[in-house]
Amino acid sequence: MTFTSQDIVPISEARARLTELSDEVVAGSEKLLTKNGAAYVAIVDAKKLDYYHALESEYAHMMLLNDAETGLREIISGQRLSNEALMNALS
Template sequence: MGFAAQDIVPISEARARLTELSEEVVAGAEKILTKNGAAHVAIVDVRKLDYYHALEQEHAALVLLNEAELGLREYMAGQRIPRADILKVLD
């Protein structure tokens, strides 16, 4: 998603326009607030934020499942050492 010039707002300006900016965000816009000319924070609708968090959790679960599958495939192919054997070496 790209941002239009009106979506990039200095923090100093945002202080005075917070109500207006929040209404634009609820209507679907996302705002980038800048500090000293550089992107600093974003204002997004809370529903989108919840969605973003759900996507992060789903991604983390998929990464764990992929790692588990890889480990199982390697174990079944004899490429992994059983836990009991590792513990014997460590004792």
């Protein structure tokens, strides 16, 4: 999502307009609050935040599955030892 100039708000101004900004966020916009002219925090709808967290979790699971698949392929191709073979080699 791109921010318009109306979506970028100094944090000092946001204090006075919090209810108004919150209503705009619930209506679909996101607000980027700045501190000393630099991006500081964002205000997003709680439902969207839940969605972002679900995406982050899904991405982490996909990366774990990808790593497991890579490991299995390496074992099958002989590039890596299986756990059993490793334990036998260490015995």
